[in-house]
Amino acid sequence: MPSNARNLDFVTEAQLRDLVDFEGRGEIISTLYMDVSGKSHPRKSDYVSKAQQLIRSGKRAFNATSPTKKTLAVVSADLSRIQAFIEGEFRRKSAQGLAVFACSPRGLFQHFALPQIPKDRVVLEASPFVRPLNALVSEYSRYGIVLIGRKTARLFIFYMGALIEEAISVVDDVHGRHEQGGWSQARFSRHIEAEVARHIRHTAREAESAFAAAGVERIVVAGSKDITVEFLKALTKPSRDRVVARPGLKQSATVDEVARLVAEIEREAEARDDAELVAAVRAGMSKGKSVAGLAATLTALNSGRAQVLLVSRGYSCEGWRCVGCDSIAAIGPECPVCSDRMHRVSDVVEEAIESSLSQHVRTEIVTGNGDLDVFGRIAALLRF
Template sequence: MQTAQELFHKLASFEPDGAYVLSIYLDMSPHMSGKQPWRRTSTPVLKKRLREIEKTLQPRHAMLDAFRKDAEKVQAYMENHVEPWLQGMAIFSCSDYGLFEVLEAGVSFQNQVMFEPYPDLFQLARLLDEQETVITAIVDTNTTRLFVTRRGFLEEVAGPDDSPRGYGKRNATCLNQARYHRRAENKRKEFAREAASAIEDLVQQEGARRVILAGDAVAIPLLHQELSSAIEPLVHEETLKLDITTPHREVQDEIQPIIEYMERESSHSQADNLVEAIRANGLAVSGMQETLDALDHGQADVLLMSDDVAFDEKQRSELVRKAANTGAKVDVVKGHPVLQEMGGVGALLRYHAHWV
């Protein structure tokens, strides 16, 4: 099964050669109001937009038949495959070239339906930026619970558990107090090493760039001692105080604000770097045309776009597609006033321009 990142790059390199692509983003979360409190408002939005687009192709537009095939395929999928727990869904369809891709998300998209020469990738890029894979570990001195957050979904995976080797209080009657405490401490350290190893293996397996730790006051310091220098920089500075038995839903509720905070801090740091580099006449550009030029020449390393500035949708989609096809990371920044004043778009560069 392809990842969201793989889908992003596949769609960015897709060349429909004259055909159009139906790009759909939907907010699938139920809105708890009105006479039908569980009804998803995206359903009438989708039908309305499909009717509006079809009218622009009548009576005999060359793309009318292709659009109808795409619309029918989308509606059939929505009727037969949508799960009640979904919060967001993205669909990309181009029947002429056999393209039909669906991405399900645990966070909502803004409702958007487009029929354009290329897939619209902005909201997918924003999902990848804001919902990076995160590893969460809840630990005590003999149990580790591991979670992976992908695309807004939280999944619990197997972690180490030393219960077969337990060292409960019943052993204290067989050992003097000093030996008991020494043995208990050694077992805690041993389990911390196992937990650290499991976290590092999962980070590598998932390609995660962020780690959240939660647990008791005894286990966390021991765990930090065992984490490698490669993992420690990924660890969020705040340790959550969660019990090892915390229910799955509560874990998600607790870590989601942390994930949002980490992403906001990272994005603002990148925007600050952009501002400083421009002031120093360094490796950065701002403004729409300058950024497009940098992307065209493969010069951009990070594309920064303000989420608070209204861009032309075609231009915005073009920026994201060019970034993906030249290996530039896309960073969507919220609430950075200086970036907004600079037109809301810029790029950190790999090298100085020689084509100006």
């Protein structure tokens, strides 16, 4: 059953970048990710209890780092606010997961519904922990679906596997065919075809307007061959370029059927895009247009040369960050850029992803690509 995402706050790429660019200015940002799915937590009291456990555990671990009384008080207040939000304002609806970010001294409190179940965790650090969100944003595109017939059309918008706009109906007054012969039949047939053509143009305008407002990146058009061909002609070139599939789906298809179709198309498109990027890495390595492996990729990020960052899903590794120039490296403790001292970080891959986002580098989390795994599970296409 597809989820209806109306009134669910799914993260956008712009919001993700705002979190990456967020400056704590010495304050701690409290981040919570948790499973709120009905399968794991049938009742609200179940996930409320789970949140309490996660927050208590996170606070104990933070206390062990010997924070100042002021910092501890701020973190405790932020965690209490997160707990209060989950107990009160939060409505699960169709969400599978939840992410919350809080830093009261800096005016930060954001929450996002997640279409997938995340790993339960509380992270208390000097920057928002955004890697799980980045994985979601890189995995999903906004899809606009057009089911078009001779008289009517239905428009849908899906994001993160969920229906975010109810079906929009486009209905035009198109006469039915009749069986009289002679000139009357010919004139009437031409009149009907003109009405159908107007309906197609009307649907194209409505679709482009709705899809532009929703930030749709990919379009799926379904209908009879002759109608879809004419519909594509009625679209502007930028919209035609976004069409990724023309499946044989009936105009009367249910929302469930449309959702399954979108999921299948999205999986295929994601695998195809990932394969093309990894192939570009392979082809560019001998020409100095790409690098692979942790050390080389981090060097490319430090120098601002990375254009696209590719990371195998689930890849993590300890590493180092410079206290002077903020560079990241696989090996320390001396910074390879400025020779200053470096401190250990628990996951330098997460640091690399945050660095790429702050540099506005396209970041792709790649699933199940054996070639990227062979390259070291991380790689980059270069600007120069």
